[in-house]
Amino acid sequence: MVNTTPQVVTIAGSDSGGGAGIQADLKTFQARKAFGMSIVVALTAQNTLGVQSSLPVPLDFIDAQFASLVADFKIGAVKTGMLFNGAYVENVVNNLKKVDFGPLIVDPVMVAKGGHQLLDQDAINAIQNQLLPIATLVTPNIPEAEIIADMSIESEADMLVAGLKLQGYGAKNVIIKGGHAKDARARDLVLMEDGEILWLSSPRVETENTHGTGDTLSAAIAAELAKGSELKAAIVIAKQFIQGAIADSIDVGHGHGPTNHWADLSDDVLVESE
Secondary structure, eight states: OOSOSOEEEEEEEEETTSSSHHHHHHHHHHHTTOEEEEEEEEEEEEETTEEEEEEEOOHHHHHHHHHHHHTTOOOOEEEEOOOOSHHHHHHHHHHHTTSOOOSEEEOOOOBOTTSOBOSOHHHHHHIIIIIGGGOSEEOOBHHHHHHHHTSOOOSHHHHHHHHHHHHHTTOSEEEEBOTTSOSSEEEEEEEOTTSOEEEEEEEOOOOSOOBTHHHHHHHHHHHHHHTTOOHHHHHHHHHHHHHHHHHSOOOOSSSSOBOOTTOOOOSOOEEEEO
């Protein structure tokens, strides 16, 4: 029996602090019982207080990592995270077009926890015009959706307009995460390829320990897809997973701490159809 275990890969940057990036993805894959592997795009010197330094890997080394995985594994889903700049987005897209890694989940990491924009305009253009057209699902938070859709988001109606704009770039399905809103419940918009609209809501948790939430949500979706779940079911399970990971808090570091990747799924998630 070869390659019968569900396998999933993350293409992202390394977080030396362990709370986000590839480290968060691999922890999530393991928690959701999918075998995780990685293609490293960049290294960071990072902790819960911020990113102190970063170092991109050579582009041909990204090619080598793709070739190595293709030669041995049967990957059932793939997710992207921080892709450094436009040249790296283009490289990853070109490699993904040559392989069959299953559904592609794009977490368009663009904005640091403190609000600082991480990518220049060339990278944003590459995400819009090259990465989103091959994405099964894109999962921005509100600040990231504002950048991609080039609009301000002040309401749930705005979230829907932005989601439709992201589909206009080619993304089949869209989640816009509502964690940056101010309502008592955090509400995420899910816009499906067939036009179905869902809202996933959960109680807002007062905590500083939210480092890596976007990575964790998108990684959980990818893991469930690699195991054979339908997309809608994978999204709901991932929402339950990240809600549990935030609510069942751990204490690590002095800044924005990580989520708890060994927490149980939360029952405090409501799924509403529109």
